[in-house]
Amino acid sequence: MTPFSAFVDARRPANPLIGVEIGVRDGVNAIELLGSLPIQKLYLVDSFKPYDDYGAKYFTAKEQRGEYAKLIKNVNDYSHKTIIIKETSVWARQLFTEPFLHFVYIDGNHDYKNVKRDLKWWDLLVPDGIIGGHDYGGCWGNSVERAVNEFVAKKGVELNVLNSSRGGIEWAIIKK
8 A cells, every 4th residue: 555545545535435546657556546445436547648757758659558558457457446538637627527536646747837737636626535646855856846835835734745655755635
C-alpha cells in the first residue's frame, strides 16, 4: 500500500469509493489503488500523447501506444471497476459537473501550469474527499510543490506530506 492509499484508507469518507487517477501510464499505480482500497469505480485519465516535462521528451507516440497496451493488460482483472478516459485531464474534467469523487490522485504532467489545472478536480470532491498526488518536494524543479503550496494557501486547508513512495514524495489534502 502506498502512503497515499494508506492515507485514503484510514480516512475514507465512504465505502465503496469513486476516484480518479490523472496520469496513468502503464497502470501500475492504478493496480495498487484497486488492490488496496474498496473501489467501486476508478476513472483513469491520460491522453497517451508524447509530451515534454522540463525539456525532456517523455514517450514517443510509439512508446505511448506501448504504455496504453500495458495499461489495458494490467487493469484487465478490474475492467468492471475502471473507465479509461484517453484525453487530457482538462478535457476529462469537463465531463462532470457535480461533486461525486472520494479521491483524486495527480501524477500527470509535472509542470506548474498542468499541476494547477489538475488541482481543479478539487471541485468534484465530496466533503471529506481527498486530493493528492506524487512527486512533491523538490521533484521536477519544485513545480508540483509550488502549485500545491499555492493551492493550500488559497483554500486554507492542511497539506499532508506523506512518506516517500516509488522515488517521489506523495501528498494529500482533505476537503472539509
